[in-house]
Amino acid sequence: GEDVxxxxxxxxxxxxxxxxxxxxxxxxxTYLYWYKQEPGAGLQLLTYIFSNMDMKQDQxxxxxxxxxxxxxxxxxxxxxxxxxxIYFCAESMTGTASKLTFGTGTRLQVTL
Amino acid sequence: GAVVSQHPSRVICKSxxxxxxxxxxxxxQATTMFWYRQFPKQSLMLMATSNEGSKATYEQGVEKDKFxxxxxxxxxxxxxxxxxxxxxxSFYICSASTPATGGPDTQYFGPGTRLTVL
Numbered sequence: 001g002e003d004v005x006x007x008x009x010x011x012x013x014x015x016x017x018x019x020x021x022x023x024x025x026x027x028x029x030t031y032l033y034w035y036k037q038e039p040g041a042g043l044q045l046l047t048y049i050f051s052n053m054d055m056k057q058d059q060x061x062x063x064x065x066x067x068x069x070x071x072x073x074x075x076x077x078x079x080x081x082x083x084x085x086i087y088f089c090a091e092s093m094t095g096t097a098s099k100l101t102f103g104t105g106t107r108l109q110v111t112l
Numbered sequence: 113g114a115v116v117s118q119h120p121s122r123v124i125c126k127s128x129x130x131x132x133x134x135x136x137x138x139x140x141q142a143t144t145m146f147w148y149r150q151f152p153k154q155s156l157m158l159m160a161t162s163n164e165g166s167k168a169t170y171e172q173g174v175e176k177d178k179f180x181x182x183x184x185x186x187x188x189x190x191x192x193x194x195x196x197x198x199x200x201x202s203f204y205i206c207s208a209s210t211p212a213t214g215g216p217d218t219q220y221f222g223p224g225t226r227l228t229v230l
Contacts, residue, residue: 030216031216033216035221040224040226041223041224042116042118042205042207042221042222042223042224043156043205043207043221044221045218045219045220045221048216088155088156092216099146099158099161100146100158100219101158102155102156103155104154104155105153105154105155
């Protein structure tokens with residue numbers, strides 16, 4: 001079965017880097033995603049990585065994928081107070097409108 | 113672009129009544145729409161997948177007669193919670209998917225509907 005896990009909470013100071021981790025069990029995952037959810041709102045896609053890639057960088061965001069260990073991470077450089085939210089990793093099998101399996105979510109708190 | 117709306121954003125109803133939630137893709141045609149449920153401080157759980165003009169595919173454990181899904185067009189899907197009870201109180205989120213080139217089909221999420229059943 002599919003199981004995607006994340007740590008529940010992370011607190012960082014403004015300006016520092018944040019690293020949010022995710023582990024998954026299904027080795028047939030094709031795409032892995034990071035979503036952001038602000039309070040009382042839907043999800044915003046931040047970035048995704050194809051399973052044959054090790055790293056993807058998009059402005060302040062860096063995604064690292066260790067397929068051998070089934071470990072995914074999201075690094076946010078120069079974390080800002082506006083980055084405070086819940087971050088979900090997710091996986092899909094084929095990427096073609098297939099269902100997403102979401103992780104448990106990590107609440108990021110950015111302090112001044 | 114790629115905006116998905118949900119209506120209503122918040123609804124309070126009495127136990128035993130039915131509630132309809134609309135999900136619309138505003139500026140694109142969605143081949144597939146998904147309905148999720150999120151309990152407080154928990155992850156999203158997929159309830160069903162719907163394609164325009166065909167019956168929805170429900171996840172295991174989701175009662176199709178209780179959660180009626182109608183996907184009338186490429187821009188509108190509705191979820192009706194029939195005979196709602198307090199345990200149906202939750203945050204319901206829809207997403208709409210559109211084919212993409214050079215990457216995965218992206219799901220665009222609505223802002224969610226908070227249902228409270230008294």
